[in-house]
Structure formats: structure tokens, C-alpha cells
Amino acid sequence: MQRRALLQGAGIVALSLVGAGAWWSDREGVFSVGEGPAYEPWRNWSAEQGPLALVSAGILAANPHNTQPWRFKLADERIEIHADTARNLGTFDPYLREMHIGLGCAVENMVLAAAARGREAKVTLVDGSLEPIPAAPRPSLVAIIELAPGPRRQDELYDAIPRRHTNRAPYDRGRAIAPELLRSLHSLAGESTGLKLLLFSAESERKKLGDLMVAATETIIADQRMVDDSQRWFRQRWADVQKFRDGPTLDTAGLSPLVAALAKIAPAPSPERNHRYWLDATRDVQVPSAPVLGLIAVEALYDRAQAIRAGRAWQRMHLFATTRGLAMQPINQPVELVDRERQLAREPVAARALASLVGDPSWKPTFAFRLGYPTRDVPPSPRRAVGDVVI
Ligand SMILES: Cc1cc2nc3c(=O)[nH]c(=O)nc-3n(C[C@H](O)[C@H](O)[C@H](O)COP(=O)(O)O)c2cc1C
Numbered sequence: 001m002q003r004r005a006l007l008q009g010a011g012i013v014a015l016s017l018v019g020a021g022a023w024w025s026d027r028e029g030v031f032s033v034g035e036g037p038a039y040e041p042w043r044n045w046s047a048e049q050g051p052l053a054l055v056s057a058g059i060l061a062a063n064p065h066n067t068q069p070w071r072f073k074l075a076d077e078r079i080e081i082h083a084d085t086a087r088n089l090g091t092f093d094p095y096l097r098e099m100h101i102g103l104g105c106a107v108e109n110m111v112l113a114a115a116a117r118g119r120e121a122k123v124t125l126v127d128g129s130l131e132p133i134p135a136a137p138r139p140s141l142v143a144i145i146e147l148a149p150g151p152r153r154q155d156e157l158y159d160a161i162p163r164r165h166t167n168r169a170p171y172d173r174g175r176a177i178a179p180e181l182l183r184s185l186h187s188l189a190g191e192s193t194g195l196k197l198l199l200f201s202a203e204s205e206r207k208k209l210g211d212l213m214v215a216a217t218e219t220i221i222a223d224q225r226m227v228d229d230s231q232r233w234f235r236q237r238w239a240d241v242q243k244f245r246d247g248p249t250l251d252t253a254g255l256s257p258l259v260a261a262l263a264k265i266a267p268a269p270s271p272e273r274n275h276r277y278w279l280d281a282t283r284d285v286q287v288p289s290a291p292v293l294g295l296i297a298v299e300a301l302y303d304r305a306q307a308i309r310a311g312r313a314w315q316r317m318h319l320f321a322t323t324r325g326l327a328m329q330p331i332n333q334p335v336e337l338v339d340r341e342r343q344l345a346r347e348p349v350a351a352r353a354l355a356s357l358v359g360d361p362s363w364k365p366t367f368a369f370r371l372g373y374p375t376r377d378v379p380p381s382p383r384r385a386v387g388d389v390v391i
Pocket of ligand 1: 060061062063064065066097098099101102105164165166167168247248329330331332333380381
């Protein structure tokens with residue numbers, strides 16, 4: 001009798017634990033990767049008409065820390081793209097250089113969307129220098145797109161917009177990338193327009209840039225201000241993912257599905273631990289598994305228009321890579337450190353190290369990344385709704 005009661009009791013406890021585990025897993029989105037309102041913009045992006053069709057493509061672009069630092073002002077046949085400078089990364093991006101690269105990524109998607117809808121897009125960039133983050137941040141105009149009737153163009157880059165995702169998982173190091181694909185990336189980068197793409201696949205060069213990426217990450221995680229400014233954007237809890245619809249998430253961290261699921265139900269790590277994981281992933285997975293590392297360089301690192309052009313180039317390259325089954329991920333810590341050293345008026349150690357890699361002082365790296373064949377697909381990152389970003 002007693003034994004039966006005991007077994008019954010144990011059964012009830014076990015069932016309750018399973019039930020509680022299932023409830024918690026459900027609450028933390030373990031079974032809902034890529035679902036919910038935060039991911040709707042990836043599904044309904046091509047349903048919009050007129051200028052909104054361009055905006056719905058623009059917001060799917062790459063952007064730093066998924067801050068989505070954009071606002072769009074619409075008129076007939078004209079869209080203004082504004083930097084939403086309040087959505088900044090603080091000491092991670094003290095001159096809003098990365099923010100402008102992200103805006104360039106959005107512009108590129110919008111130009112592709114215009115062509116696909118039978119509109120000719122004329123892009124005018126606002127000139128000027130990148131400045132420290134304003135004390136009272138407010139939207140500032142960075143680009144204007146004017147539309148006119150044009151031929152409707154089929155374009156594989158446009159079709160790839162909803163499939164392009166930053167892939168932080170391991171790449172297949174043993175699978176080389178054909179030279180013609182690397183040549184296509186060079187021509188897509190638009191190097192005639194004051195931009196230079198450097199791709200490193202030879203072991204010695206690859207190692208030099210990889211070492212810089214790891215060393216920069218180590219320096220950054222030892223800088224408490226940078227850790228805190230980065231952490232502000234992390235969305236560890238599923239409710240926050242769906243509420244804020246921005247920031248890096250556990251689903252996009254490059255973890256295996258099982259580890260991501262466990263991380264979702266575990267207590268959120270401290271900012272320091274979270275950034276130590278980031279260093280571990282950079283050093284042990286992301287850099288060593290990539291057959292190609294690369295840099296996009298510009299002539300003037302703090303020129304607004306050049307930052308936007310670099311972003312346009314990155315977005316095009318990443319879309320092209322997507323069409324060819326390749327994965328890409330920015331690993332921009334070396335250049336983030338260049339900005340931070342400038343902000344603190346420190347010796348430009350990071351800038352010198354990058355310059356020695358480029359070997360030509362007229363080119364300043366503004367964006368560092370890796371490229372390779374993926375070992376697994378990755379889900380999309382959240383996006384705010386079009387209605388939230390239109391002025
Ligand atoms: C200027 C810029 C810098 C970025 N730097 C990094 C980086 O250092 N590491 C990284 O994993 N992703 C980086 N990203 C990728 C963004 O985090 C990513 O685009 C964003 O989270 C949205 O996700 P998605 O590209 O998958 O749509 C960067 C993107 C841009 C545009």
C-alpha cells in the first residue's frame with residue numbers, strides 16, 4: 001500500500017516537473033524559433049506597395065547589434081532615411097560609424113526593392129563627417145531616395161533579402177571557396193567607388209587578421225563601459241524579444257539548437273559572462289572555422305557617405321553570398337577598438353595593426369568579417385514593424 005502511494009507520489013512529482021519544464025520552455029520560446037510578431041516583417045515584407053515596399057525591404061538589412069537605427073520619412077516618389085541616433089551603441093560605436101554602415105545596408109535593400117517594383121532609385125547621400133554621439137540624440141537625415149518609373153528588374157539579390165541572415169555558427173573550414181566567387185565579391189563591392197575589399201584566404205594573412213579579431217575582443221571585454229553598452233541591447237528572455245523586437249538573441253548566437261534551447265531556459269548570464277562566451281566563440285569557433293576573412297576599407301574612416309557606401313557593399317556581398325549557399329558574419333571588433341582608442345585619445349594601437357595588414361596607408365578598414373560554407377542554417381533576428389519606423 002505504502003509502496004504504491006510512494007510510486008504514485010513520485011509519478012505526480014515527475015509529471016509536474018515535466019509539465020513545469022514544458023511550460024517554462026514554451027514561455028521562453030524554445031519551441032517557437034522565428035515565430036511571433038517580432039519575426040513577422042520577414043514573412044510579410046513583400047506584401048507592401050509603393051514607398052512602404054522599399055521600407056519593408058530596408059528594415060530586413062544587416063545593422064550593428066540589431067539596433068535598427070533607422071527612421072523613414074515618406075512622400076510621393078521620395079524617401080528620406082534618417083539615423084535614429086538614440087538607438088546607438090555608446091562606447092561600442094562612439095562616432096556612429098557602424099550605425100551609418102547599417103543605414104547603408106538598408107539603403108541597398110531599398111534600391112534593390114525599387115528595381116524589383118519597376119522604379120528607378122536615385123540615391124543622394126548627405127555629406128559630412130561622423131561626429132561623437134550627440135548629447136540629445138534625435139533623427140538626422142543621411143540619405144534621400146528619389147523614385148522614377150523604370151524597368152521592372154528580376155534580381156537574385158532582391159530575392160535573397162528574406163534568406164540573408166548573419167551566421168555565427170561554425171563554418172566548414174575544409175571547403176574552399178572557388179576563386180570566381182571571390183572575384184564576384186570584388187566586383188559587387190563596387191571598388192571603383194572609393195572602396196576596397198580585401199579577402200584573406202592564405203594561411204599567414206588569415207591568421208594575422210584572425211589574431212587581431214581575437215585580441216580586439218579580449219580588449220573589449222576588459223572594458224566595462226563597452227561590455228555594458230553592448231549588453232543593453234541583448235535580449236535574453238523571449239518576452240523581451242517579442243516586446244522590443246531588436247538586439248542580438250540566443251537564437252542568433254550561432255549555438256546548436258540544443259544548446260540554444262538550454263540557454264533559453266537557464267537564468268540569463270551576467271554581462272561579463274555573456275561577453276566571455278562571445279570571446280570564446282570568436283576565438284574557438286568563428287575565426288578558426290572560417291576559410292576566408294576579409295576587410296572593407298575606405299579612404300576616410302569618419303566620412304558619413306563612405307560609411308554608407310561600405311554598408312551598401314556589405315549588404316550586396318552578403319546577399320550574393322546567400323544566393324551561392326555561403327555564410328557570412330561581421331567580426332568588427334578590430335575597428336570598434338580603433339574608434340574606442342580614438343574616443344579615449346589612446347595610442348592608436350588597433351589602427352596601426354590594421355594598417356600593417358592592409359599595407360597601404362590610403363585605405364582604412366571600416367568593416368571586418370568572415371566567409372565560408374555554413375555547417376547549419378540560422379534563424380532570422382527580430383525586427384520592429386514598418387509602422388514603428390516610419391515618421
Ligand atoms: C556595422 C555592422 C557591424 C556588425 N558587427 C558585428 C560583429 O562584430 N559581430 C557579429 O556577430 N555581428 C555583427 N554585425 C551583424 C549584426 O549583428 C546583424 O546584422 C544584426 O544582428 C541583424 O541580424 P541579421 O544580419 O541576421 O539580419 C554587424 C552588422 C553591421 C551592419
